[in-house]
Amino acid sequence: MQIRLEQPSDIKAIHAIECAAFGRREEADIVDKLRAAGALWLSQVALREGAIVGHAAYSLAAITDAEKTNEFPALGPIGVLPQLQRRGTGAALIEAGFDAVQKAGFGLLFLVGHPGYYRRFGFQPALPLGFSSDYVSDPQQHEHFMVRVFDAQLIGSVRGHMRYHAAFADS
Numbered sequence: 001m002q003i004r005l006e007q008p009s010d011i012k013a014i015h016a017i018e019c020a021a022f023g024r025r026e027e028a029d030i031v032d033k034l035r036a037a038g039a040l041w042l043s044q045v046a047l048r049e050g051a052i053v054g055h056a057a058y059s060l061a062a063i064t065d066a067e068k069t070n071e072f073p074a075l076g077p078i079g080v081l082p083q084l085q086r087r088g089t090g091a092a093l094i095e096a097g098f099d100a101v102q103k104a105g106f107g108l109l110f111l112v113g114h115p116g117y118y119r120r121f122g123f124q125p126a127l128p129l130g131f132s133s134d135y136v137s138d139p140q141q142h143e144h145f146m147v148r149v150f151d152a153q154l155i156g157s158v159r160g161h162m163r164y165h166a167a168f169a170d171s
């Protein structure tokens with residue numbers, strides 16, 4: 001399997017994969033909106049035997065407290081062709097994303113997703129670390145709002161409300 005950056009000729013395949021993975025087109029449309037807005041911070045594809053079978057998108061999210069706003073990457077959407085799931089493609093995409101995030105010098109990576117899947121990659125609930133999100137409507141059920149901490153020194157010094165790029169607004 002190969003992980004590489006999105007190329008212009010991949011765009012149709014990426015749309016198809018995100019649609020197939022989620023069984024609807026909202027997530028694929030978010031990827032297109034991010035790209036059109038110049039806000040697709042990182043877009044990686046996974047290839048098997050030369051064909052694209054998975055895709056992961058990253059955009060910059062704003063973390064705002066009373067004094068300042070910081071930007072950190074957020075993962076999503078990520079999708080793998082349903083018939084090719086459970087073969088490590090999702091994990092390979094996530095690990096490649098970790099490399100890119102760290103190489104870019106970011107100490108935090110956010111996502112909203114299934115804790116059962118993402119914990120294995122070191123993601124942890126973000127709410128107890130001082131972050132809130134519009135995606136947490138019930139604080140009793142906050143665990144899908146997660147962060148991967150690469151730089152522990154940021155915990156406590158960065159805190160606040162996390163907002164995805166506006167491309168996510170209608171979704």
Ligand SMILES: CC(C)(COP(=O)(O)OP(=O)(O)OC[C@H]1O[C@@H](n2cnc3c(N)ncnc32)[C@H](O)[C@@H]1OP(=O)(O)O)[C@@H](O)C(=O)NCCC(=O)NCCS
Pocket residue numbers: 021022078079080081084085086087088089090091092112113114115116117
């Ligand atoms: C999530 C997704 C990208 C993982 O891709 P993948 O290539 O199947 O992932 P991997 O092969 O690396 O890992 C598979 C493992 O993840 C688990 N998994 C997949 N989706 C999961 C979920 N929603 N909750 C918990 N575990 C999940 C599988 O059960 C499997 O576990 P096992 O190895 O213990 O059997 C893929 O399942 C997918 O496209 N899902 C539909 C779209 C989606 O929900 N995206 C994520 C939104 S948060």
